[in-house]
């Protein structure tokens with residue numbers, strides 16, 4: 133009989149980490165690694181499944197925030213460390229963990245990254261943004277013109293202090309971006325110290341620091357060098373362009389790799405747009421609306437005739453019902469529905485990555501007035517998070 137418990141102490145947290153890492157085929161953490169991971173365990177947010185006294189499954193969340201269309205920032209649970217011990221899989225352990233977690237999350241929305249894409253739809257998560265991996269031919273990458281501001285390299289201690297503040301100031305602008313929790317920064321710092329040649333540069337414009345970029349360079353055969361951009365945040369177009377000028381003019385670099393939003397205008401930076409090669413497009417955010425009325429009220433809508441949307445949510449039935457969405461906002465109503473949609477697919481359209489019409493075309497939802505629904509949920513910028521967890 134599986135029992136789900138909320139974990140409270142350090143020894144249980146460490147056992148949780150070991151069960152999760154074993155499920156991912158990774159070795160348990162050393163004492164030193166555990167010290168780095170420990171701050172990511174937040175009381176009240178760590179769940180485990182037990183068979184008697186044995187821990188057999190894990191999940192947890194981190195307290196964060198999420199930017200929604202229109203720019204509002206809402207409290208958000210970043211769900212992670214989902215795993216079930218290999219000798220207990222396919223017996224409903226994950227399902228029990230997910231049910232308990234969904235019913236107890238303190239925030240109106242949760243997101244996760246899915247290492248297995250076929251698992252989370254049944255729990256009401258939908259793929260809500262994608263990233264594009266590009267490789268840039270750096271030797272041919274010419275950005276015309278000069279910088280408007282200044283880019284400086286900072287040492288590790290400065291980066292540790294500056295980046296969380298700067299991310300908070302400039303990194304919560306695009307729908308899909310999330311606030312980073314202290315445990316996230318602790319792991320990021322640790323990963324950087326593992327990669328000795330990781331470099332952080334900070335951009336300053338007329339009003340002070342307004343962007344940063346972290347990269348590392350690996351040497352390949354034949355003295356070729358590959359630069360990977362690992363973290364990149366900016367406040368405005370000038371900071372974005374100046375940081376690109378800096379990395380694209382670094383000596384010795386042959387290729388630059390980076391993950392970007394689907395609508396990132398990077399190709400237009402260069403004299404020759406063909407220096408940018410898209411290598412992969414992949415799902416990024418999986419989003420679960422845990423409080424549908426609150427989340428529908430949190431975002432803004434485009435201009436169109438109002439549409440009544442019926443939401444179906446088998447796991448959190450309080451969300452089920454009809455909502456009238458108009459350019460002025462959303463409210464619960466008792467009216468016939470124009471469109472009926474399962475909560476997971478509402479998660480997929482919520483940030484604007486896909487549309488009602490696209491989902492209707494593939495028979496994933498039914499209804500009428502789809503063009504109005506599309507116009508209401510339309511966004512100016514494709515959603516993108518850019519913070520991996």
Ligand SMILES: CC(C)(COP(=O)(O)OP(=O)(O)OC[C@H]1O[C@@H](n2cnc3c(N)ncnc32)[C@H](O)[C@@H]1OP(=O)(O)O)[C@@H](O)C(=O)NCCC(=O)NCCS
Nearest residue numbers: 155156214215216221222223224225226227246247248250
């Ligand atoms: C993925 C994992 C968490 C599933 O746990 P589980 O306890 O076996 O899941 P459940 O028994 O509750 O299964 C729930 C449903 O999901 C399906 N499912 C579970 N894992 C699946 C997988 N890897 N691929 C496809 N379907 C899967 C089950 O068949 C079941 O379907 P049903 O409801 O139609 O019967 C577990 O296998 C695991 O830890 N895997 C390795 C680590 C991992 O992938 N973690 C996810 C990180 S994002």
